[in-house]
Amino acid sequence: MSEPLKIPKATAKRLPLYYRFLQNLYRSGKQRVSSAELSEAVKVDSATIRRDFSYFGALGKKGYGYNVHYLLSFFRKTLNQDExxxxxxxxxxxxxxxLLKYNFTKNNNTKIVFxxxxxxxxxxxxxGDVxxxxxxxxEEKLQEEGxxxxxxxxxxxxxxxxxDRLVKTNVKGIVNFTPARLTVPSSISIHHIDLAVELQSFVYFINHYAEDETIV
Ligand code: ATP
Known part of the structure; x- marks a missing residue:
């Protein structure tokens, strides 16, 4: 496997968003897209999009935009979508x-197998088939499927x-939907999703910020 690209985390977080939109464009037969069009569709300002894309060496030409096929194949590789x-x-x-009943593979290449x-x-x-x-x-099952x-x-x-059991297996990342704050060795990444907290802060934003401000 080639050396993974070191791109800023904030950029990496937006890649799946770009990827999904580009897939739709590609399916509809569109060959190029401007940063303004992308910006409108994914609700990310066009300066940020241009900066993000510059990390991949994809420099849009003025008046031409980006080549959809090139971007798509680049993102597929970067996001490991072939595997x-x-x-x-x-x-x-x-x-x-x-989550087990939700069809993740429709939009990306992850699948809950066990x-x-x-x-x-x-x-x-x-x-849901799982x-x-x-x-x-x-431990045995995780090992079996790597x-x-x-x-x-x-x-x-x-x-x-x-x-504590998971860190002793080959698991490299844990998506934690529980409110517990987990202690793990630095080799393991944790993605914490607390839906109750997300909702609470969203309600706060709705009540305290101007209508036209995008909530991120
Ligand atoms: P339910 O109504 O099915 O209990 P819930 O989401 O309200 O769902 P929780 O008490 O949050 O239930 O538990 C979530 C799941 O975790 C349950 O299916 C439960 O059997 C399981 N569970 C609880 N303790 C453990 C454990 N130590 N190891 C593995 N699974 C566990």
């Missing part, structure tokens, strides 16, 4: 079940204990 990233989910409760739970009634079932295993099989990303949708009280 399927297999993900495991732990905790098949309400949120876990919703789920785990400690509830005997859930073990051995299929939820098999649910008991926690005693966690899983590098795990999603945590367990109660917060058991999140750290499960994380």
């Amino acid at each position: 399927l990233t297999k993900v495991a989910l732990i905790g098949v409760g309400n949120l876990g079940t919703a 789920a785990f739970d400690n509830n005997e009634e859930k073990i051995g079932t299929l939820v 098999p649910v295993f008991g926690m005693d099989e966690l 899983i590098q990303v795990a999603i945590l949708t367990v109660p917060s009280g058991v999140a750290q204990m499960i994380t």
Whole structure:
């Protein structure tokens, strides 16, 4: 594999957004796009888009814009879209079940292949085509498929204990949907998504900021 590109994190976060929009453009037969058009569609200002794209050496020409096919194949490679990233989910409760039933592969190349739970009634079932295993099989199954990303949708009280098991496997990243703040070695990345906190701060923004301001 070639050396990964070192681009700023903020730019990296916008790549999937660009990628999704470019896919739609490509499907509709469009061959080029201006930063102004992109800006309008993805709601990112065009100066930021031009700066982001300059990191990939994709310099749009004045009056011409960017070549859609070039950008798309570049993003596909950068986002590892040629390879399927297999993900495991732990905790098949309400949120876990919703995620298992959601078709991630429609827009990107990640797929939840295994789920785990400690509830005997859930073990051995299929939820949205994903098999649910008991926690005693966690390490073995993750190893078997070389899983590098795990999603945590367990109660917060058991999140750290499960994380301690995950860090001893090949898992490199954990998407933590629990409110627990997790302690992990520096080699593991955590992406924390607390839907309750997100909603609360969103409501605050709605009530305190001007109508035309974009909330990011
Ligand atoms: P439900 O209504 O199905 O219980 P919930 O989202 O309200 O869903 P939670 O108490 O948040 O339930 O638990 C989420 C899931 O995590 C449940 O399926 C539960 O069985 C599972 N779970 C709880 N403790 C553990 C554990 N130690 N290891 C693995 N899974 C666990």
